[in-house]
Structure formats: structure tokens, C-alpha cells
Amino acid sequence: MKLSKPFIYPQSRKLRREELHSVYQALRKAFGHQHWWPGETPFEVIVGAILTQNTAWTNVEKAIINLKENGKLNPESLRRIAERGLAKLIRPAGYFNVKANRLKHFIRFLYSEYQGRVERLRAERGDALRQKLLAVKGIGPETADSILLYAAQKPYFVIDAYTKRVFARHRLLPRRHSYDAWQRLFQKALPASVSLYNDFHAQIVAVGKRYCRTQPDCANCPLHPFLS
DNA sequence: GACCAGGCACATC
DNA sequence: GATGTGCATGGT
Numbered sequence: 347m348k349l350s351k352p353f354i355y356p357q358s359r360k361l362r363r364e365e366l367h368s369v370y371q372a373l374r375k376a377f378g379h380q381h382w383w384p385g386e387t388p389f390e391v392i393v394g395a396i397l398t399q400n401t402a403w404t405n406v407e408k409a410i411i412n413l414k415e416n417g418k419l420n421p422e423s424l425r426r427i428a429e430r431g432l433a434k435l436i437r438p439a440g441y442f443n444v445k446a447n448r449l450k451h452f453i454r455f456l457y458s459e460y461q462g463r464v465e466r467l468r469a470e471r472g473d474a475l476r477q478k479l480l481a482v483k484g485i486g487p488e489t490a491d492s493i494l495l496y497a498a499q500k501p502y503f504v505i506d507a508y509t510k511r512v513f514a515r516h517r518l519l520p521r522r523h524s525y526d527a528w529q530r531l532f533q534k535a536l537p538a539s540v541s542l543y544n545d546f547h548a549q550i551v552a553v554g555k556r557y558c559r560t561q562p563d564c565a566n567c568p569l570h571p572f573l574s
Numbered sequence: 575g576a577c578c579a580g581g582c583a584c585a586t587c
Numbered sequence: 588g589a590t591g592t593g594c595a596t597g598g599t
Contacts, residue, residue: 395580396581398579398580398581399580399581399582400579400580400581400582400594401579401580401581401595401596401597402578402579402580402596402597402598403579403580404579404597404598405579405595405596405597405598406580408596408597409596437595437596438596438597439595439596440579440594440595440596440597441581441582441593441594441595441596442594442595442596443594443595444582444583444593444594444595445594448582483582483583484581484582484583485582486581486582486583487581487582488580488581488582489581489582492580504580506580506581507579507580507581508580509580522589524588547580548580550580551580554580555579555580559578560577560578576599577598577599578597578598578599579596579597579598581594582593582594583592583593583594584591584592584593585590585591585592586589586590586591586592587588587589587590587591
């Protein structure tokens with residue numbers, strides 16, 4: 347994941363992992379429940395997870411609308427459509443050639459392992475499904491965990507650029523730590539709850555977008571109380 | 575026109 | 588294991 351320049355909050359103390367649940371409560375109070383993932387079906391969530399790689403969601407929405415309007419937002423249609431034609435439809439999401447190829451890889455996987463049925467994928471055990479997803483070209487840890495959590499309702503905490511940016515600034519972990527190290531930390535500190543992981547990640551994105559940009563607005567951030 | 579946005583694979587050291 | 592690069596659109 348691409349990260350902005352490091353920024354350490356001046357005179358901050360180190361956030362303890364035991365405080366993570368309180369952090370969630372503070373964010374939830376500030377932003378309200380986020381009702382993620384923004385998608386109507388598990389399949390739409392999966393497609394969105396691939397399309398949003400390093401891309402603003404507003405651009406992904408345009409691509410999703412194109413797919414819907416052309417009747418392509420289902421496994422069978424994506425299996426049949428030519429990669430070039432798919433790339434044209436998802437053009438607004440950026441990296442359209444790469445992402446068309448990744449969607450095709452996922453669809454082939456969905457058919458070879460689950461007969462094209464998302465319900466069968468969702469019925470898979472979490473760890474087994476995660477292993478299999480990571481073996482699909484174009485699905486890395488964040489995309490796999492987004493699919494596991496938001497499409498398959500399995501308790502895997504999603505680590506993304508916002509998670510590292512927000513919590514590295516609070517010195518929870520150095521941002522250079524691996525994806526797995528960050529995920530272990532959250533999953534050890536929090537109960538394995540799908541609803542908690544779901545909304546906590548969405549809250550992190552909310553606070554990251556609003557207060558934790560390259561020029562952060564720490565003074566007004568709901569996490570400010572955790573620094574003193 | 576520069577910078578940024580809910581990554582990933584691949585090459586190189 | 589760490590670091591660098593290509594992939595691309597649309598909003599600010």
C-alpha cells in the first residue's frame with residue numbers, strides 16, 4: 347500500500363493495544379455507524395474490493411454503475427465477457443487493464459473452486475478461504491481480508507493505508523511493520539467479532555479521510571484525547 | 575499542473 | 588526482507 351510521508355504527533359504518548367476498543371467507541375460516537383460495505387450483494391462487494399485497490403471509491407462507483415447498466419455484475423456475465431470489453435467498462439476505476447485481468451483471475455477461481463457460486467465460497471472455512479484467495483493473482487492480503495470480512499462475514503481485521511497512517515501516528519506500531527504484524531495486533535486486542543471488525547475498519551477510513559491526511563488536523567480529531 | 579486515492583505483482587539488491 | 592516501479596482515472 348502506498349503511504350504518505352511519516353508524521354509523528356508532537357509530544358504524543360504511545361497508544362496501548364488495550365485501548366483499541368475505547369478508540370473504536372470514540373470514533374463510533376464521533377462518526378456514527380458507517381454501514382459498510384457499500385455494495386448490494388456479496389458478489390458486488392468482491393468486485394468492489396478488487397476495483398478499489400489504490401483508487402478512490404468515487405471512481406469505483408462509476409465502474410460499478412457501468413457494470414450494472416450493462417448487466418455484467420454477475421459471475422456468469424463476467425465469465426463470458428472478453429477481458430478487453432471488461433476493461434472498457436471499468437475504465438473510470440483506473441488501472442483498468444490490470445483490474446480487468448484480476449477480475450478474470452478471480453472469476454476463473456470462483457468457477458474452478460465453487461462452480462461460480464458465491465454462496466459456496468462464503469460457506470468455506472475462513473482460514474482455508476484466505477489461503478485460496480491469496481493464491482489468486484491480483485488478490486493480496488487487504489483485498490483477501492476485505493472479501494473475507496465484508497463478503498463472507500468472517501472475522502478478519504482489514505489493514506489498509508489508513509489503518510497504518512492513523513495508528514502509526516499514535517505510535518501503536520511503526521508503519522513499516524508487516525501487514526500480518528498489524529493484523530495480529532488488532533485481532534489479539536479485540537474480540538473476534540465480524541460486526542466490530544466491519545465498523546471499526548470503516549471508522550478508521552472515516553477518521554483517516556477527515557483528520558489524518560498529509561496535513562493532519564490532530565487538534566480536532568476524535569482521537570486527540572488518546573494522546574494526552 | 576501537482577497531488578492524492580480503501581494495492582498488487584514483479585524485479586532487484 | 589526491504590525497496591523501487593508500473594499500472595490510470597477523476598477529484599481537489
